[in-house]
Amino acid sequence: MNPAPSIVFFTTASGAGYGLLFWLGLLRPLGLVQMSPMPALVALVLALALITAGLLSSTLHLGNPKRAWRAFSQWRSSWLSREGVAAVLTYIPALLLGLGLWVGAPALAVIAGLLAAAGAVATVYCTAMIYASLKPIRQWRHPLVVPGYLALSAFSGAVLLAMLAAFSGSGTVPAVLAILSGAAALLLKRAYWRGIDAAPPIATIESATTLGFIGKTRTLEPPHTEQNYLLREMGFRIARKHAAKLRLIAQLGGFALPVLLAVLALLAGGGLATLALTLGAVLTLAGLLVERWLMFAEATHTVTLYYSGT
């Protein structure tokens, strides 16, 4: 599948934003992160900025962005529509959380924060289900796609919260959460890669053409000599050549190093901790861009059976 930059950026940025919103909304009421209203407000602004930038970027992918509002109507059947509805609804408690922090209404901040956390989970779940519901793409139908999206969102959000909390002097709990969710995300991602590498194709050129009863089937002549939309969108192949290296880069840069930096921050404390967590956040987001790019580039669509036989 073609890794459209607008979509890669969207799912990475808004995933991190929703992760940050989730931890912010959940941890403050539980008293697990000691953030006074002002730093918490900064964290909320960063979360909403990432979410909004991502959502705006996703509309660049549309052929008709001015009609994007129509996408809220088919939530009964479409995960893309559900994602849009969940994303917009999540703004309400998120903004109320901001209001509660701004005017100093702790009760409002707690309730709105918890609702915003729930909205963040729902939105990321819908995003993941857009991919996980597509039967022709076996790498996206994999049962670990949804847990993977949720874990990566939680990880990148925790890393961002740890960084922001470190600036206000209390990054311990978010840093521990970043380490735990980073380790979980890495294990999930490795299991996912093992899973898609081992899984058989969901269909064959023989079942796609009905010709299996004659024997092994091969492509002889293509229907057209030039490119078309299908080949550009579904037949993307460039990254698969470098998949192993890119997986390693994502694992080391996006997961292992940020986790180690968070451990270092816990041990060192002080200014060094802030530096380590900031570097970790940058590395995480860069690593996740690679991971998300691979998520597309490694995915194969059954329509390529008709063109290449595989």
Next chain:
Amino acid sequence: MTCLPEITPGQKKLGLVIDLDTCVGCQACAVNCKEWNASGHSGPLPDLKPYSAGAEGVWFNRVHSYEAGEGAQGRTVHFPRSCLHCETPDCVTVCPTGASYKRIEDGIVLVDHDICIGCGLCAWACPYGAREMDEDAGVMKKCTLCIDRIYNENIPEAQRQPACVLTCPTSARHFGDLGDPESKVSKLVAERGGQPLMPELGYKPVNSYLPPRNRTSLAAKPDEAAPTPMDIKNPLLRWMDKVLTR
């Protein structure tokens, strides 16, 4: 609404039956499809860079050619690929706007180009590659089963068929109601063992593909002495054969 209509017994299911035995891969169906639909319900079907290198465009019908089997059993099969108007099409249910829909009255899957936002998710959801984006207008396009022909009272009744079916020089394409077991196309499917494409994905395609017929066994060597069927039909050769064998 992108929820699928309830399927009732005896539901009309308009679709195509494509005979892989007689298709010669001439591309006439693809060309006539492009010609009709460029100005029809889904028109225009744009071409990008039509007069220079890298020309490409939107087509609803693509004719592939395959080799199946090995050695003496091996054969070339031409294979037209277009929308199968599935009974449970995910291209409809994934649509966030309601632009993609399946008609209750005849099962045709269509796109409302005034609502489509061009997100491309329906094309991802189609295992068969039936949908192609009109990148000029930013909306998705697909086979309409020539909805603007089959119900068109301004053209003679005999022509109220999809353009690809009318133009096929070997009558390899048939159009009709596959929901009616007594229809000509349903009988054809029953008689020839018509097959759906990728049934394992569960989309329940309405279109059916008739398999290439079994080869009549070839004689090991042509018999030099015996006249060929062609010779026997030609009166002059028949007479010569008779005279010379005397």
